[in-house]
Amino acid sequence: MRFEYKIEGGDFTNAGLASSQIKKIMKQVGIEPQIIKRTVIALYEAEVNIVAHADKGSIKIDLEPDFIHMILEDEGPGIADIDLAMQKGYSTASPMVRQMGFGAGMGLPNIKDNTDELNVTSEVNKGTRVEMKVFLNK
């Protein structure tokens, strides 16, 4: 099953829409709650990253029998130093975003902790691509 979503940068009112729909679908097909939880944490953080940092982006999700594969691509400022961005507590979020309780520098670490495969590539002033995989039978 394939699912696609569009995300607008700065649109916090709809942040989490893809995550909640995917959660519903994974529940319907009877995937283990612990796996759904990991997927939802990673996907929500990746969604919020686009809303908080990018101009716009897209999500492509393939739900296969053995794994869920998620690709989030955005157009935006990109990440200059991905290793630094992966560190807990490091954030480039705006004061407005921080005031909402985002931008604590926990998004990418949460994604890393909750995915089985993670690949982040980025080009400054162009955009970022986050590819994540969670196995369904662990």
Add this chain to the structure above:
Amino acid sequence: MKISEVVKQLSLDVLSGSENIGAEVTGGYTSDLLSDVMGNIKDGQIWITMQTHKNVLAVAMLREASAVIIVNGNKPDADMLEKAIKEGFPVLATNERAFEISGKLYAIIQ
């Protein structure tokens, strides 16, 4: 302990989801950082926060918190409350601070 019992003992206002306050509370988690809650709250816990925007609801529902308590006399934003009512999710409110209400919740559910 059920949410309804927590509401009674802590004198909380029920702003939404009164139809679902029969659910069990497994504990509490106090934080204003959404990613912290996303990563660390456990199913059925009550989330105590001073944040009042719609994303609080998204995180609470994605992570299956049993309810949210908004502290310091803060009120949820209109779009947060509207969605909470629509989804039947319990949003509770108190004039007390996060420290006091967390302490009281801890004392009654341990």
